[in-house]
Amino acid sequence: MTRREPSRSIPNLWDDVYAAQLDEPGLLLYRSNLLGSDLRITNFGGGNTSAKAGMIDPLTRKKTDVLWVKGSGGDLGSMKLDGFASLYLDKFLALKELYRGLAYEDEMVELFNHCAFNLNPRAASIDTPLHGFVPHKHVDHMHADAVIAIAASADAERLTKEIYGGEMGFLPWQRPGFDLGLKLGAIASGNPKLSGVVLGGHGLFTWGASAKECYLMTLRIIQRAADWLDQNAQKPSFQGARIASATAATRSTAAKQLMPLIRGKISKNERKIGHFTDAPEVLEFVNSKAVDALAPLGTSCPDHFLRTKIRPLVLPFDPTSGKAEDIAAKLDDQLAAYRKDYESYYNRCKFADSPAIRDPNPVIFLIPGVGMLSFAKDKATARIASEFYINAINVMRGASGVSSYVGLQEKEAFGIEYWLLEEAKLQRMPKPKALAGRVAFITGGAGGIGSATAARLLSDGACVVLADIDEAALTERVEGFGKQFGKDSVRGLSVDVTSEASVTSGFSEAVQLFGGLDIVVSNAGIASAASVEDTTLALWQKNMDIMSTGYFLVAREAFRLMQKQATGGAIIFVASKNGLAASAGASAYCAAKASEIHLARCLALEGAPHGIRVNTVNPDAVLQGSKIWQGEWRDQRAASYKVEPGGLEEIYRQRSMLKLSVLPADIAEAIAFFASDRSAKSTGNILNVDAGNAQAFTR
Numbered sequence: 001m002t003r004r005e006p007s008r009s010i011p012n013l014w015d016d017v018y019a020a021q022l023d024e025p026g027l028l029l030y031r032s033n034l035l036g037s038d039l040r041i042t043n044f045g046g047g048n049t050s051a052k053a054g055m056i057d058p059l060t061r062k063k064t065d066v067l068w069v070k071g072s073g074g075d076l077g078s079m080k081l082d083g084f085a086s087l088y089l090d091k092f093l094a095l096k097e098l099y100r101g102l103a104y105e106d107e108m109v110e111l112f113n114h115c116a117f118n119l120n121p122r123a124a125s126i127d128t129p130l131h132g133f134v135p136h137k138h139v140d141h142m143h144a145d146a147v148i149a150i151a152a153s154a155d156a157e158r159l160t161k162e163i164y165g166g167e168m169g170f171l172p173w174q175r176p177g178f179d180l181g182l183k184l185g186a187i188a189s190g191n192p193k194l195s196g197v198v199l200g201g202h203g204l205f206t207w208g209a210s211a212k213e214c215y216l217m218t219l220r221i222i223q224r225a226a227d228w229l230d231q232n233a234q235k236p237s238f239q240g241a242r243i244a245s246a247t248a249a250t251r252s253t254a255a256k257q258l259m260p261l262i263r264g265k266i267s268k269n270e271r272k273i274g275h276f277t278d279a280p281e282v283l284e285f286v287n288s289k290a291v292d293a294l295a296p297l298g299t300s301c302p303d304h305f306l307r308t309k310i311r312p313l314v315l316p317f318d319p320t321s322g323k324a325e326d327i328a329a330k331l332d333d334q335l336a337a338y339r340k341d342y343e344s345y346y347n348r349c350k351f352a353d354s355p356a357i358r359d360p361n362p363v364i365f366l367i368p369g370v371g372m373l374s375f376a377k378d379k380a381t382a383r384i385a386s387e388f389y390i391n392a393i394n395v396m397r398g399a400s401g402v403s404s405y406v407g408l409q410e411k412e413a414f415g416i417e418y419w420l421l422e423e424a425k426l427q428r429m430p431k432p433k434a435l436a437g438r439v440a441f442i443t444g445g446a447g448g449i450g451s452a453t454a455a456r457l458l459s460d461g462a463c464v465v466l467a468d469i470d471e472a473a474l475t476e477r478v479e480g481f482g483k484q485f486g487k488d489s490v491r492g493l494s495v496d497v498t499s500e501a502s503v504t505s506g507f508s509e510a511v512q513l514f515g516g517l518d519i520v521v522s523n524a525g526i527a528s529a530a531s532v533e534d535t536t537l538a539l540w541q542k543n544m545d546i547m548s549t550g551y552f553l554v555a556r557e558a559f560r561l562m563q564k565q566a567t568g569g570a571i572i573f574v575a576s577k578n579g580l581a582a583s584a585g586a587s588a589y590c591a592a593k594a595s596e597i598h599l600a601r602c603l604a605l606e607g608a609p610h611g612i613r614v615n616t617v618n619p620d621a622v623l624q625g626s627k628i629w630q631g632e633w634r635d636q637r638a639a640s641y642k643v644e645p646g647g648l649e650e651i652y653r654q655r656s657m658l659k660l661s662v663l664p665a666d667i668a669e670a671i672a673f674f675a676s677d678r679s680a681k682s683t684g685n686i687l688n689v690d691a692g693n694a695q696a697f698t699r
C-alpha cells in the first residue's frame with residue numbers, strides 16, 4: 001500500500017517565481033490550492049486557510065487590517081478568490097465583547113457577516129474564530145489523515161508531545177466555534193514559540209509569518225506525523241487479515257448483485273446513487289481481524305461522519321465459503337437493525353429543539369472480501385462519502401497501530417450531525433431536481449435523439465449511461481457532457497443491442513457504476529428504404545435485429561433489474577411515425593417500428609403490477625444531429641421528393657400539419673415527461689412528436 005510508505009513524502013510545490021507576482025489574497029489562494037491538491041494534506045472539502053493583510057478600505061481609502069479566510073462551502077484544491085470571506089479584523093476582534101458564553105456561541109455566527117470588508121458576499125464559516133483569534137498572520141487548518149490518527153488516539157496529548165517535542169500545542173476535542181477559537185487564540189498568544197496546535201479528534205492548526213512559511217510548516221508537521229506513524233506502528237495493520245479477498249471478478253459480480261438490491265431497500269423515501277470501491281486500503285480493512293471491533297466505534301473527524309454517518313453497516317461475509325446471495329438473504333434484518341440503532345441514537349441524544357430525524361439508512365456498507373459500497377443523493381456525494389471513509393480507515397489504521405483508536409463521543413457526534421447551523425445550511429440548499437437520484441440508460445445514446453435526451457435527463461438531475469456501438473461518438477459525447485454536467489453523472493458503455501450477452505453485461509456494468517436503474521430509453525436505431533422486392537433478407541433481418549429483437553433484449557434486462565430493485569421504473573421506446581403510418585418503400589423499417597410499438601404495450605401490461613411504466617414516443621423527420629439523416633437514407637429521401645438533400649428539412653416542415661420542424665430536443669422533452677413522475681399515471685401510451693401527421697393519429 002504505497003500511500004503509507006515513508007519514502008513517499010509530501011512534495012513541496014511552492015514556486016517562488018510564480019508567487020513573486022501575487023498580492024496577499026493571491027498568495028493565500030495559491031497556498032490553499034496547493035494544500036488542497038494533495039489528499040494526504042486534507043480531505044476533499046475539508047480544512048481552511050487564512051491570511052491577515054493590510055488592504056485599502058474602499059470607504060475611507062485608508063489601510064486597514066483584513067482577515068481573509070476560506071468561507072463556507074467549496075474545496076481548497078479548486079476554490080477561487082471568491083471562496084474567501086473577508087472581514088475587518090478590528091470589527092471581528094471586537095465581537096469578543098458581545099460574546100455571552102458557550103451556550104450562546106452559535107448566535108455569533110450571524111455577526112461574522114456584519115464584519116464583511118468590501119461588501120464581500122461570501123458567508124464566513126463557523127471556523128472563522130479559529131483563524132481570527134490566532135495572532136499569527138497566516139494560518140492553516142488541515143484534516144490530514146496522519147495527524148487525525150494521532151488526534152483520535154486514546155493518548156493523543158501524550159503522543160503529540162512525544163512526536164513534536166513541545167513544538168505543537170494540544171486542545172482536547174471541542175466542537176469548532178467561537179469558544180474553541182478563543183481557546184486556540186489564547187494558547188497561541190501565550191506560547192509564541194508554538195508552530196501550531198493539534199485538535200483532539202479533529203485535525204491540526206499551523207501558522208507562519210508569510211504564506212510560504214505557513215505552507216512549508218503545514219507540510220513539515222504533517223510529514224512528521226506520517227513518518228512517525230510509519231516507524232512506530234504495529235505491523236501488520238488491523239491485527240492482520242482474517243480472510244483473503246475474493247478475486248477481482250468475484251468482487252465485481254458481488255457488487256453488481258448487491259447494489260440494486262440494497263438501493264431498492266434504502267430508496268423508498270429518496271432515491272440514492274451508489275458507488276463501489278475495492279481499493280487496496282479498503283480490502284485490507286474489511287478483511288482484517290479488527291474490522292468488527294473498529295467499525296462500530298464510528299468515525300472521528302466531524303467532516304468524516306457528516307458524510308459517512310457515524311457508523312457503517314458491516315455485512316458479514318466470507319467469499320471462500322459463501323455467495324453474494326447469502327448476504328442478500330440477510331439484508332432486510334441487517335438494515336432493520338441498523339435503522340433501529342440509528343433511531344435509538346437519535347432518541348438518546350436529541351435536544352428539545354433538534355431537527356427531525358433524518359434518513360436512518362446506512363451510507364457506507366463494508367463487505368469483507370469484496371469492498372465498500374456507498375449510497376447518497378447523487379453520484380458525487382456517494383463517491384465523496386466513499387473517499388471520506390477511506391480517510392477514516394487511514395485514521396483508524398494510524399491510531400490503532402500506535403495506541404487505541406477512539407471515535408467521537410456519541411453526544412458530540414449528534415451535536416454536529418443535528419447542529420441547528422448545519423440544519424440551516426441544509427434548508428438553504430436548492431430543492432432537488434425532478435430526476436435527482438435516478439439512473440437512466442439510453443441505447444443509441446451517442447446519436448442525435450439519444451444525446452439530446454441525455455442532455456435533457458442530465459439537466460433534470462439524473463445520472464446517465466450512454467449505450468451505443470459507436471465508440472468514437474460515445475467518447476466525444478461523454479467528454480462533452482462531463483464538462484457540461486460534471487464527470488460524476490455520465491458514463492458511456494459500448495453495447496450492441498442485438499447481442500444478448502452485450503445487453504446483459506451493459507446493464508450490469510451500469511448497475512456497478514451507479515447502483516441501479518430507474519429509466520431506460522430504448523432508442524438505438526437505423527433507417528432503411530427499399531421496395532419489398534428489393535429488400536434482402538439481410539436488410540429485413542438487420543431492421544428486426546436492432547429494432548425488434550434489440551428492444552426486446554433491452555426491455556427484458558431492464559425488467560429483471562427493476563423487479564430486483566423493486567422501486568418501479570420508466571421505460572420509453574423511441575419508435576417512429578412509421579410504426580403507425582404505413583409508408584411505401586420502407587417495409588422492413590416500418591414493420592420493425594410497428595413491432596416496437598406493440599411490444600411496448602404488451603410490456604406495459606406486464607410491468608404495471610411492478611410499477612414499471614412503458615410508453616412510446618414517435619418522432620418524425622428529425623434531421624438535425626441525426627446520423628440516420630447524414631447518409632444514404634437522406635439521399636434516397638431527397639431523390640424521392642426530387643429535391644437537393646439540403647432542401648429536405650423544408651419539405652418535411654411543409655408536409656407537417658403545424659408547418660414546424662421537429663428537433664431532437666422536442667423528442668427529448670416527450671421522453672423526459674415519460675421518464676419523470678409527471679407521467680406517473682401513464683403507461684401503454686403513444687406520444688407522437690411529428691408536428692402533426694393525420695395518418696399517424698392513434699385510435
Ligand SMILES: NC(=O)c1ccc[n+]([C@@H]2O[C@H](COP(=O)([O-])OP(=O)(O)OC[C@H]3O[C@@H](n4cnc5c(N)ncnc54)[C@H](O)[C@@H]3O)[C@@H](O)[C@H]2O)c1
Pocket residue numbers: 443444445446447448449450467468469470473495496497498523524525526527546550574575576577618619620621622623625626627628629
Ligand atoms: N431522426 C428521425 O427522423 C427519426 C424518425 C423516427 C424515428 N427515429 C428513431 O429515433 C431513434 C434515434 O435515431 P436518431 O435520429 O437519433 O439516429 P442516430 O443515427 O443519430 O442515432 C442512432 C444511434 O443508435 C446507434 N445504434 C445503431 N445500432 C445499434 C446497435 N445495434 N446497438 C447499439 N446502438 C446502436 C447508432 O450508433 C447511433 O448512435 C432511432 O430508433 C430511429 O429509428 C428517428
Ligand SMILES: [Zn+2]
Pocket residue numbers: 047141143202203
Ligand atoms: Zn476542521
